[in-house]
Amino acid sequence: MTGASVVAGIGLRPGTSEADILACLDGALAAANISAETVRRFATLASRLREPGIVAAAQARNAELVAIPDEALKGFEASCATRSTRIAALYGVGSVAEAAALAAAGPGAELIQPRIATARVTCALARSAERSAP
Secondary structure: OOOOOEEEEEEEOOOOOHHHHHHHHHHHHHHHOOOHHHEEEEEEEHHHOOOHHHHHHHHHOOOEEEEEOHHHHHHHHHHOOOOOHHHHHHHOOOOHHHHHHHHHHOOOOEEEEEEEEOOOEEEEEEEOOOOOOO
16 A cells, blocks of 8 residues: 555444435545545444444445454544544544544554544544555
């Protein structure tokens, strides 16, 4: 892979549609001025991995879908730019989307777009630190 890759962290309520997920993702991409083609991985809670909406959204964008265990999110609390009191009470982290994006992007990842929230879904973007040799 050339350069750093971009990961979309996605938090969603059960039953969220593919269209709602992609609309939120596209909002985050537009806010960060990033092309949709640069996102090759979607990260979400392990408990949401089989949600039909996120499975369809990942397939539509030809992206790998990865599960982040709830307990793994907690290690990213300090790196989260935003905080939802409800989510913090449930998962021990201010933003599932931000923590999932950072976790899936790997060590040294950078949050490049804090979460964008709609009624049913949140999306944040992180860039991996990995770079290919020149």
